[in-house]
Amino acid sequence: MTSHSIVIHAGTLLANAGEAPKTKQSLLIEGGRIKEVSSGFVAPPQDAKLVDLSDKFVLPGLIDCHVHLTGQFDRGYRMRMVEDSDPKIGFNAAHNASLTLAAGFTTVRDVGALGNPDVIFALRAAIAEKKVAGPRVLCVGDILSPTGGHGQTYGYRHDVCACVQSTSGICDGIDECRRAVRRQVSQGADAIKFVATGGVLSDIKAGLDQQFTTDEIRTIIETAHNLGRRVAAHAHGAAGINAALEAGVDSIEHGSFMDDRSIELFLAKGAFHVPTIIAGVTASEMAEREGELPPAMAEKARIVGKKIKEALSRSHKAGVTIAFGTDMGVGPHGQNAREFGLLVEAGMSPREAIHAATINAAKLLNISDEAGTIAAGKTADVIAVDSSPLENVAVLERVSFVMSRGDVFRSAN
């Protein structure tokens, strides 16, 4: 931690993923912000600290638009749901946040808290106040779900479910949907997330198709927009994807079964696709390991695993704007950058994948004036790797330097 100014010498700097990288650049950082970007290795002013990244590739801090910091899905998950107190979940979430920051992700959007949503709101505040290390957090509070929908807890006695589940996001009918959005906003939600369709990791045989009615979807989106909040729709089946897009949703998360109509709507409305391929891959691998997933989940995981990557190939080829998201909490926190390799396998160039995790993600999260590029006036969220990710995107899995809001969190030396 320091309030002194810092000068970074960047061997190669990709300040903006939409432009070519430049060699030998200097960044002047003051008060947690980028003050100036200049050519050549500028000598630090008196009292300033020099950070020598002259043999590194430097780029903006990465942004993950889809994580669940309060949970980690694995074999022990179902027991922890009934064992862990809110404070325990909070400490776990703080640990997950620090793993995520160490991996070079300086901003995340948490799209659904496990249990009590106060935990993620408290973590967001503790990180903002620099009491706990972690990426900048934007969060949605509770996921909005109809009764029996993907956002509900299953698999225990009903009275036990009622104990572990926060019910503030369960809503049926237009009035309750409107109230549920307003309740999340009143509790501090930065954005709203709802389940337009069924999902893989809910232990119920309810398919992957539309769950809220079209009227309910319209109400959720309209109410959220009136309160100045962006809306993310969890959606696999085409009917749910299309109903959400028609109603003006800002992003479709997953998008596994998108069809021709979905592509038309994405383009016409300017909505983002957040593909989360790594979550589909992780869940389908778990489905192959005997006993790891209950039958209702395993059946859905096998179907979605393949589809989710095809969906990204299709949306990317058609020119849909892609924003980076991993659904970590399904996969292990801190391994977010594995998504880059999958995006490239599905047809994106490394530069496009980095664009999705910086400029596009900042746009979707409505924080372009703070993050997404390295430029004068923006927050000093800066990372470095040992070689060019434009040649081999997998180097982003081994980040060697992380600066978050002007503080060096992970040092290169």
Ligand SMILES: [Zn+2]
């Ligand atoms: Zn998710």
